[in-house]
Amino acid sequence: MEHECKKCLLYESAEGDILKDIKEKIAKLPEGDRVSSDEYEKRLGFCKDCDNLISGVCMKCGCYVEFRAAFKKQKCPDVKGRKW
Numbered sequence: 001m002e003h004e005c006k007k008c009l010l011y012e013s014a015e016g017d018i019l020k021d022i023k024e025k026i027a028k029l030p031e032g033d034r035v036s037s038d039e040y041e042k043r044l045g046f047c048k049d050c051d052n053l054i055s056g057v058c059m060k061c062g063c064y065v066e067f068r069a070a071f072k073k074q075k076c077p078d079v080k081g082r083k084w
């Protein structure tokens, strides 16, 4: 990671290779397991406003949010203030 960027998603923090890998993995998910693009953007919008986001990683779970947010079965891991 080149630098820590509070409240940045990967596409904003120049982590291009990681983001490319994540996009490829999301594209391979069965459609029934994936959220709609509207829901995906809504989730990422919450993450972008969240203090737990650093350089695309959620400090509550250690996941890249751009990956986690793609799964229907996943939820925001902040049990005290779940945002999606």
Ligand code: SF4
Binding pocket: 046, 047, 048, 050, 051, 052, 053, 057, 058, 059, 060, 061, 065, 075, 076, 077, 078, 083, 084
């Ligand atoms: S706590 Fe929830 S809203 Fe915040 S970065 Fe993690 S997944 Fe996103």
